[in-house]
Amino acid sequence: MTQTRLILITALLFTLFSNLSFFTNVIEVYPFEGMNILYILSLALLLFTFMVFLFTLLSSRYTTKAILIMMLIISSFTSYFMDSYHVVIDSEMIRNSMQTDLAESLDLFSVEMILYLIILGIVPSFFIYKIELKIDSFKIEFFRKLKTILLSLLVIVLIVVSFSKFYTSFFREHKSLRYYTNPTYWIYSIGDYISKTLNSGEVIVKPIGLDANITTPNRPHKLVIMVVGEATRADHLSLNGYDKETNPLLKRENIINFPKFYSCGTSTAYSVPCMFSIYNRDDYSYKKGISTQNVLDVLDHTKKVSILWRDNNSNSKGVATRLTHQNFKTSENNTICDIECRDEGMLVGLDRYIKEQKDRDILIILHQMGNHGPAYYKRYPKSFEKFTPVCKTNQLEKCSKESINNAYDNALLYSDYFLSKSINFLKKYNNQFSTTLLYISDHGESLGENGIYLHGMPYFIAPNAQKHVGAFIWFGDNSHNDIDKEKEYSQDNLFHTLLGLFNVKTEVYQKEMDILR
Numbered sequence: 001m002t003q004t005r006l007i008l009i010t011a012l013l014f015t016l017f018s019n020l021s022f023f024t025n026v027i028e029v030y031p032f033e034g035m036n037i038l039y040i041l042s043l044a045l046l047l048f049t050f051m052v053f054l055f056t057l058l059s060s061r062y063t064t065k066a067i068l069i070m071m072l073i074i075s076s077f078t079s080y081f082m083d084s085y086h087v088v089i090d091s092e093m094i095r096n097s098m099q100t101d102l103a104e105s106l107d108l109f110s111v112e113m114i115l116y117l118i119i120l121g122i123v124p125s126f127f128i129y130k131i132e133l134k135i136d137s138f139k140i141e142f143f144r145k146l147k148t149i150l151l152s153l154l155v156i157v158l159i160v161v162s163f164s165k166f167y168t169s170f171f172r173e174h175k176s177l178r179y180y181t182n183p184t185y186w187i188y189s190i191g192d193y194i195s196k197t198l199n200s201g202e203v204i205v206k207p208i209g210l211d212a213n214i215t216t217p218n219r220p221h222k223l224v225i226m227v228v229g230e231a232t233r234a235d236h237l238s239l240n241g242y243d244k245e246t247n248p249l250l251k252r253e254n255i256i257n258f259p260k261f262y263s264c265g266t267s268t269a270y271s272v273p274c275m276f277s278i279y280n281r282d283d284y285s286y287k288k289g290i291s292t293q294n295v296l297d298v299l300d301h302t303k304k305v306s307i308l309w310r311d312n313n314s315n316s317k318g319v320a321t322r323l324t325h326q327n328f329k330t331s332e333n334n335t336i337c338d339i340e341c342r343d344e345g346m347l348v349g350l351d352r353y354i355k356e357q358k359d360r361d362i363l364i365i366l367h368q369m370g371n372h373g374p375a376y377y378k379r380y381p382k383s384f385e386k387f388t389p390v391c392k393t394n395q396l397e398k399c400s401k402e403s404i405n406n407a408y409d410n411a412l413l414y415s416d417y418f419l420s421k422s423i424n425f426l427k428k429y430n431n432q433f434s435t436t437l438l439y440i441s442d443h444g445e446s447l448g449e450n451g452i453y454l455h456g457m458p459y460f461i462a463p464n465a466q467k468h469v470g471a472f473i474w475f476g477d478n479s480h481n482d483i484d485k486e487k488e489y490s491q492d493n494l495f496h497t498l499l500g501l502f503n504v505k506t507e508v509y510q511k512e513m514d515i516l517r
């Protein structure tokens with residue numbers, strides 16, 4: 001078989017079998033009737049031709065088979081995740097998967113995933129591997145490729161010109177539809193990820209707030225626990241009026257709840273560094289985030305605050321790299337582990353840490369496992385299984401809406417317990433310290449509304465469920481009763497609120513961004 005023919009067949013396979021999500025989304029916008037039928041067929045032809053063009057550009061006697069096989073294998077996974085969870089494989093999703101550990105990956109494992117891998121990945125790859133490629137002389141190969149490239153370009157131009165009105169609407173008004181094409185969009189996303197991530201040379205971290213100081217030492221000293229939550233959408237908290245009681249313990253504490261709090265991104269890898277950074281959501285980028293010091297560094301510049309980051313989620317996503325970071329996902333550090341290490345284990349041993357910090361303010365950050373999906377049923381000990389029946393698979397699309405919600409809400413109940421336990425831990429120190437607990441979830445979560453699950457959608461098309469998050473603050477001395485609770489806040493406020501909380505004087509502090517002022 002010639003390379004061209006192999007490429008044509010593979011492109012056809014991709015168009016027919018790996019783009020279910022794409023065509024489903026297209027048909028939602030352009031119902032399969034009347035002229036739309038013609039448009040959708042032209043779209044399929046366009047996708048096919050574009051792949052032929054792309055694969056031919058990348059082909060050579062030594063690369064064709066390897067590239068096609070790699071694309072088939074990767075696309076079998078992307079197809080699975082797109083078809084089952086309705087996620088989009090953009091550069092942030094690539095960043096998330098690059099930062100995923102084995103435990104998180106195993107959480108996603110399923111029989112269907114293996115079937116996708118075998119049917120869409122391994123079987124066609126096997127045939128490609130076995131096929132004998134007919135390689136002609138350089139001259140013949142060159143002209144054959146040139147012919148294919150020119151012909152496919154011509155077809156692309158012809159299609160777009162003939163249906164120009166449709167394609168204007170498709171590319172301008174429904175920009176998000178092409179996020180679902182496979183394998184073209186993930187290939188683009190890898191390029192996008194690399195350009196957003198890799199620097200030419202070493203990352204130089206720009207210092208900020210070097211003038212930071214606590215001019216009048218805090219008396220009593222501050223003892224602050226900040227909990228970074230995981231995937232807690234605001235509308236599932238009874239604190240925000242959810243009809244199921246998901247906050248039975250927190251409602252008894254004197255907390256100041258923020259019902260209108262919004263995240264910076266829709267994934268952990270984006271939101272966590274963003275919320276601690278000096279940049280607002282509109283200005284933030286991954287590169288800016290890692291190459292600029294964050295609010296914890298500024299607090300550290302005062303030399304009067306001890307900072308400890310404990311992590312039961314993944315890691316600090318670069319936020320605590322210059323500070324003390326402890327991994328609590330392992331039973332070596334975390335003493336409360338059953339099927340997995342529990343968030344409350346992060347409280348063990350804090351008494352000793354606090355005792356060791358002589359005459360200093362203290363900030364402890366606890367990064368929760370929280371409501372990390374899709375295996376919500378694993379996120380809580382059995383005794384928290386109050387809402388039943390529970391979805392006990394990671395294949396959410398197989399479960400009823402009710403059982404997914406139940407599993408998710410039970411995990412919220414466990415977080416409610418962990419957060420109230422953290423508050424009660426702080427109460428012991430009320431006489432010695434000025435105590436505060438601040439809670440903010442990193443992003444929200446989709447639970448099957450419109451077929452969308454999990455999180456990580458590009459911000460501008462992400463549903464509110466992924467952006468509207470749980471957040472509250474608690475003060476041991478009940479101060480700050482004057483906070484405007486009903487105001488809309490976001491993770492942009494954290495940088496300045498933490499500085500204000502410790503009474504830090506610095507040029508980078510903006511009073512109007514501080515929730516407490």
Ligand SMILES: [Zn+2]
Pocket residue numbers: 230231267268269442443
């Ligand atoms: Zn997260």
